[in-house]
Amino acid sequence: MGSALKPPIANPASLRRYPLLLPLCAMAEVDVAPTLGKTGFTNDHDMEKRRSDSELDEKDPHFGEKVDLENADEVGEVFTDGPRLIDIGEDGKERPIDTAADYATRLVSLDDDPTTRIYTFRMFFLGLGLSCFASVLGQIFYFRPQTIYVSQLFIQIIGFVLGRMMEWLVPGPSEHALIRTPDNWFFSFMNHGPFNLKEHVAITIMSSTASSSALAISIFAAQELYYEVETEIAVGIFTIIASQLIGYGMAGIMRVFLVWPTYAVYPQTMPTIQLFEALHNGDGMMAQSKRRKFFWGIFIAIFVWEWIPEYIAPTLTGVSIFCLANQDSAWFTRVFGGAAGNEGLGLFSLCFDWAYVGSGGSAIGSLFTPLSTQLSLYAGVLICIISFCACYQMNIWNAQNFPFLTQLLFYENGTEYSQLLILNDDFTLNADKLAIQGLPWYAASQLLFLISRTMYIGAAITHFFLWHFKDVMQLIRGGKDSIDDPHFKKMKVYPEMSNWYYFAMFIVCFGIAVGTSYGAHSQLPGWATLIALIFGFLMLPVIGTLYATVGYAPSVQDLMQMLGGALVPGKPVANMYFTLYGYNSVTQAYTLMRDLKIGQYTKLPPRATFFVQVVGSVVGGLLNFVIMKVVITAHRPILLDVQGSNIWSGQQVQSFNTAAIAWGALGKPLYATGTQYGFVPYMLLVGLLVPIPSWYLHKKFPKAGFQHIFTPIVTAELGYLSAGINSSVFTSFVLAIFSQYYLRKYRATWFRKYNYLMSAALDGGTSVMIFVFTFAVGGGSGKTTAFPNWGLNPKGNPDYCKRLSD
Ligand SMILES: *[C@@H]1O[C@H](CO)[C@@H](O)[C@H](O)[C@H]1NC(C)=O
Numbered sequence: 133m134g135s136a137l138k139p140p141i142a143n144p145a146s147l148r149r150y151p152l153l154l155p156l157c158a159m160a161e162v163d164v165a166p167t168l169g170k171t172g173f174t175n176d177h178d179m180e181k182r183r184s185d186s187e188l189d190e191k192d193p194h195f196g197e198k199v200d201l202e203n204a205d206e207v208g209e210v211f212t213d214g215p216r217l218i219d220i221g222e223d224g225k226e227r228p229i230d231t232a233a234d235y236a237t238r239l240v241s242l243d244d245d246p247t248t249r250i251y252t253f254r255m256f257f258l259g260l261g262l263s264c265f266a267s268v269l270g271q272i273f274y275f276r277p278q279t280i281y282v283s284q285l286f287i288q289i290i291g292f293v294l295g296r297m298m299e300w301l302v303p304g305p306s307e308h309a310l311i312r313t314p315d316n317w318f319f320s321f322m323n324h325g326p327f328n329l330k331e332h333v334a335i336t337i338m339s340s341t342a343s344s345s346a347l348a349i350s351i352f353a354a355q356e357l358y359y360e361v362e363t364e365i366a367v368g369i370f371t372i373i374a375s376q377l378i379g380y381g382m383a384g385i386m387r388v389f390l391v392w393p394t395y396a397v398y399p400q401t402m403p404t405i406q407l408f409e410a411l412h413n414g415d416g417m418m419a420q421s422k423r424r425k426f427f428w429g430i431f432i433a434i435f436v437w438e439w440i441p442e443y444i445a446p447t448l449t450g451v452s453i454f455c456l457a458n459q460d461s462a463w464f465t466r467v468f469g470g471a472a473g474n475e476g477l478g479l480f481s482l483c484f485d486w487a488y489v490g491s492g493g494s495a496i497g498s499l500f501t502p503l504s505t506q507l508s509l510y511a512g513v514l515i516c517i518i519s520f521c522a523c524y525q526m527n528i529w530n531a532q533n534f535p536f537l538t539q540l541l542f543y544e545n546g547t548e549y550s551q552l553l554i555l556n557d558d559f560t561l562n563a564d565k566l567a568i569q570g571l572p573w574y575a576a577s578q579l580l581f582l583i584s585r586t587m588y589i590g591a592a593i594t595h596f597f598l599w600h601f602k603d604v605m606q607l608i609r610g611g612k613d614s615i616d617d618p619h620f621k622k623m624k625v626y627p628e629m630s631n632w633y634y635f636a637m638f639i640v641c642f643g644i645a646v647g648t649s650y651g652a653h654s655q656l657p658g659w660a661t662l663i664a665l666i667f668g669f670l671m672l673p674v675i676g677t678l679y680a681t682v683g684y685a686p687s688v689q690d691l692m693q694m695l696g697g698a699l700v701p702g703k704p705v706a707n708m709y710f711t712l713y714g715y716n717s718v719t720q721a722y723t724l725m726r727d728l729k730i731g732q733y734t735k736l737p738p739r740a741t742f743f744v745q746v747v748g749s750v751v752g753g754l755l756n757f758v759i760m761k762v763v764i765t766a767h768r769p770i771l772l773d774v775q776g777s778n779i780w781s782g783q784q785v786q787s788f789n790t791a792a793i794a795w796g797a798l799g800k801p802l803y804a805t806g807t808q809y810g811f812v813p814y815m816l817l818v819g820l821l822v823p824i825p826s827w828y829l830h831k832k833f834p835k836a837g838f839q840h841i842f843t844p845i846v847t848a849e850l851g852y853l854s855a856g857i858n859s860s861v862f863t864s865f866v867l868a869i870f871s872q873y874y875l876r877k878y879r880a881t882w883f884r885k886y887n888y889l890m891s892a893a894l895d896g897g898t899s900v901m902i903f904v905f906t907f908a909v910g911g912g913s914g915k916t917t918a919f920p921n922w923g924l925n926p927k928g929n930p931d932y933c934k935r936l937s938d
Pocket residue numbers: 543544545546547
């Protein structure tokens with residue numbers, strides 16, 4: 133008894149997050165020895181290390197749970213009323229969600245019915261239908277002045293509503309169908325019964341995969357518009373397929389340590405998972421119907437509320453007491469302003485617009501990202517505020533010559549730098565012209581952003597080796613059988629995808645990638661494609677472990693562009709392709725891993741997850757391609773025009789191209805050793821050192837809590853405020869403390885049942901509102917209807933801070 137729930141804990145960092153909670157775990161004393169024997173780690177040395185590492189290990193709450201998973205199906209059911217045995221701490225009250233095992237067993241249901249049908253008419257119809265809808269819409273809006281982003285929660289909610297409708301409308305043997313039919317194979321394919329969780333998960337994964345526009349499309353569009361290279365249909369299609377799928381090939385090989393084990397929590401998936409369960413499981417149970425009402429109530433409330441800050445009263449996006457008190461100080465704007473893009477750092481500003489606050493651009497949600505991740509992030513933000521202000525005040529790197537926050541390049545005297553003056557007609561670098569114009573300058577804030585993202589890579593690498601490497605090697609050596617995760621065990625009834633499929637996929641895509649790079653006039657030599665892919669492959673475990681455990685991994689895009697610029701200098705298009713294979717493949721890989729984890733939590737068989745994901749990528753990519761061709765053919769002159777029209781605009785392609793030119797043409801001269809920014813690449817080496825002090829201190833003082841400092845996150849966000857709307861940062865921080873500290877610790881039952889669902893409802897309601905808003909008044913239908921100016925919709929900065937630029 134009591135020893136079955138012992139997932140391998142391979143990540144000390146995520147496990148021993150909150151020493152404050154240790155008193156709860158005295159029960160562990162009895163159970164420690166058998167527990168350690170069953171973690172799946174056969175290596176004695178490793179166990180020894182684990183035991184002596186710190187007492188925290190042994191006192192970890194979940195080791196003390198008296199739960200026998202083998203025959204306790206109620207374990208993990210989040211919809212029973214009141215705390216279950218597994219939720220009770222040793223003081224008789226519910227203990228907080230704390231460890232990886234808590235996430236896996238107390239927030240997610242272990243229920244599964246392997247006979248549930250997945251490949252139904254509804255699944256294909258809605259999966260493909262929503263894939264088409266999301267990818268076509270996304271691509272059209274790529275060429276519009278507004279952007280539309282079809283989020284996963286949006287698809288999840290729409291998919292649910294449509295799925296329930298089809299349950300009634302499609303004839304079939306189901307008792308819900310309006311037209312009941314005999315139960316033969318055809319009609320049972322059409323509508324066999326209630327819309328189930330697994331169909332819903334499959335639909336959501338397929339169409340949310342399709343909804344993200346393939347990066348290859350931006351490249352083709354830039355080539356067609358600015359380089360007069362027509363992408364041949366075959367080359368285009370194969371490039372899309374190769375670039376979208378090659379990451380999946382990489383990911384498959386790593387799922388033994390990035391998907392299957394308990395420590396790969398993917399905390400960012402919790403709102404989605406809990407919403408799936410709230411919508412489908414526990415029919416007729418009081419607690420569950422309360423949760424459903426809670427969800428829809430919040431969903432509707434936020435949908436209504438969002439019209440106010442988004443449209444009627446933009447001042448609510450950033451209420452700054454300081455700016456209201458003093459509206460003529462440039463420094464007040466820089467430090468306290470932040471309701472408009474690139475306005476200021478938004479310190480102490482209050483934001484009442486959920487589109488900016490909690491969802492944080494859907495990457496770091498205040499309510500679902502673990503506390504230590506968020507605190508690491510905000511520690512970085514604090515340093516960011518201080519260093520931005522210090523650099524500007526002390527005029528380091530000529531900061532005062534340029535705007536405080538800006539992403540543009542400048543001459544030393546502050547005039548905007550014109551890239552066209554240093555390029556040949558084919559947009560490659562002309563060294564003579566560059567010598568005349570001189571090298572461009574960055575604003576200090578932008579330079580700090582680039583420095584921090586370079587250091588981040590170094591820090592992430594060392595962090596991986598210090599904290600994860602041993603455990604990862606253990607898992608790789610132990611293979612499937614060493615994995616003790618309760619969800620994974622339940623998944624064993626389904627056939628796995630063999631590693632060979634993934635490997636074959638990787639090899640085939642690699643061949644296509646090298647081949648099409650020549651066919652697509654990429655200027656990228658085959659060896660550089662190979663380096664990009666190898667680099668992506670090596671970064672994958674490093675970034676992937678962060679993404680899986682910490683819940684958030686900043687992008688490696690800047691590094692890849694820099695590297696591409698150094699390896700294949702002077703060629704913007706080559707830089708685009710280098711980024712495509714070095715960065716896009718990594719992104720694709722961890723999207724697949726996250727979705728495989730969603731599959732594991734919801735018991736969608738691995739082959740089904742893989743199948744819907746591949747279908748989603750291919751369908752989405754092909755439709756993107758078709759739409760791009762059609763739009764460019766029809767509207768080429770408008771897209772090439774700087775202003776565009778209010779319906780069509782080439783602005784996104786243009787800024788994509790500008791970035792590629794900046795990196796491709798200037799990457800080498802700008803960062804060559806000996807020039808003013810020559811030190812930036814070396815910051816990667818500095819970054820390598822950053823995780824060492826806290827790791828060493830943790831070894832010395834295991835109880836002091838140094839393991840909660842995620843140094844890669846701290847360093848990555850030293851430039852967090854360098855762009856965009858910053859008024860939300862303080863409010864997000866307060867919410868994070870409220871939810872992830874106060875609610876989690878002191879309202880543990882409420883937190884377990886409602887916190888993640890609340891996040892899903894707020895994000896879902898907001899994304900539906902933004903969608904409707906864009907078409908109704910936001911210009912999505914071709915006509916923008918602005919709300920008249922009034923007290924809370926002023927002409928200048930919405931938060932009344934002094935306007936510094938136009
Ligand atoms: C700044 O320098 C550039 C290049 O040397 C020049 O073209 C521009 O006119 C200058 N701007 C001002 C305001 O002096």
